[in-house]
Amino acid sequence: MKTKMRLDKMLGNLGYGTRSVLKGLVRQGAVTVNGNPVKDPGMQIDPHADEVVLEGERIVYRDTVYVMLHKPAGFVSATEDRRERTVLELLPEDLAVFSPFPVGRLDKDTEGLLLLTNDGKLSHDLLSPRKHVPKTYQALVAGRVGSDDIATFATGVTLDDGYVTLPAELRVLDDSATESRGDSAPGDPEEAVAPAERAIFTAEAARARLDTVPALQANRTSLQEAVAAGEPLNWVEVTIGEGKYHQVKRMFESVGKKVLYLRRQSMGPLPLDESLKAGEWRELTEEELERLRNYKKAGERS
Numbered sequence: 001m002k003t004k005m006r007l008d009k010m011l012g013n014l015g016y017g018t019r020s021v022l023k024g025l026v027r028q029g030a031v032t033v034n035g036n037p038v039k040d041p042g043m044q045i046d047p048h049a050d051e052v053v054l055e056g057e058r059i060v061y062r063d064t065v066y067v068m069l070h071k072p073a074g075f076v077s078a079t080e081d082r083r084e085r086t087v088l089e090l091l092p093e094d095l096a097v098f099s100p101f102p103v104g105r106l107d108k109d110t111e112g113l114l115l116l117t118n119d120g121k122l123s124h125d126l127l128s129p130r131k132h133v134p135k136t137y138q139a140l141v142a143g144r145v146g147s148d149d150i151a152t153f154a155t156g157v158t159l160d161d162g163y164v165t166l167p168a169e170l171r172v173l174d175d176s177a178t179e180s181r182g183d184s185a186p187g188d189p190e191e192a193v194a195p196a197e198r199a200i201f202t203a204e205a206a207r208a209r210l211d212t213v214p215a216l217q218a219n220r221t222s223l224q225e226a227v228a229a230g231e232p233l234n235w236v237e238v239t240i241g242e243g244k245y246h247q248v249k250r251m252f253e254s255v256g257k258k259v260l261y262l263r264r265q266s267m268g269p270l271p272l273d274e275s276l277k278a279g280e281w282r283e284l285t286e287e288e289l290e291r292l293r294n295y296k297k298a299g300e301r302s
């Protein structure tokens with residue numbers, strides 16, 4: 001395996017400047033390698049073994065990044081798009097320079113956990129249809145979700161194109177507080193939903209917050225219609241082991257319900273960090289990365 005690379009390339013890969021800026025800096029004597037001043041920007045170094053210091057800062061090389069993003073509504077899960085804002089625009093330049101890409105897709109109006117990495121192998125393994133990595137979503141659904149829907153999801157839902165989904169687990173999180181009466185009943189799913197967010201899952205509150213919750217605005221008309229028709233709104237959780245196009249929305253459509261809001265809570269062993277607000281991100285911890293890798297390996301054995 002090739003272990004050496006040009007000094008200016010190493011610094012460029014880490015986002016310390018363009019090749020021409022870096023060439024200038026090296027020639028001016030701003031860089032030392034293993035304590036020795038160097039003047040040759042093309043010097044071959046081992047980026048993992050050699051100690052490179054740029055203007056007094058010790059440079060730690062890495063070539064992979066793993067980012068947990070709380071995707072907000074209004075951004076597409078792509079690296080480039082001619083019309084829409086992409087999730088890449090939510091990352092700072094010093095991470096974007098590693099060219100991470102989203103592991104799978106969330107719809108433009110879906111919020112929640114999105115992993116971004118430039119580790120193609122891990123991404124491939126997590127998305128492989130053979131691995132069935134479970135993804136859990138919470139959703140606000142118009143229409144009464146009942147035991148018949150839970151049974152249908154458990155056996156497999158026939159989608160609009162005839163595809164029968166793998167068995168999925170459906171749970172109704174809040175059966176009482178979400179009636180379009182709009183009052184908030186005792187017994188809310190306190191543990192499942194943070195108070196500020198729980199507020200959008202009553203019909204009245206959802207209507208009141210239409211203008212401030214972008215994910216709800218995307219379904220403004222449907223929400224208003226559901227409220228006007230006195231339809232119940234249910235706050236549900238669903239776990240699927242595959243990732244077909246618009247899968248959760250289409251599963252509910254197949255049983256006559258409409259998803260008004262969707263948020264991914266977890267992917268395999270990785271839950272969304274609840275301290276991240278929509279639009280915020282952080283890098284994965286070593287422990288989280290290990291969990292993902294080991295999980296993938298466990299999947300391989302089964």
Ligand code: URA
Pocket residue numbers: 105106107108110245246247248249250262
């Ligand atoms: N299912 C959907 O319908 N949309 C998403 O964004 C993710 C899963």
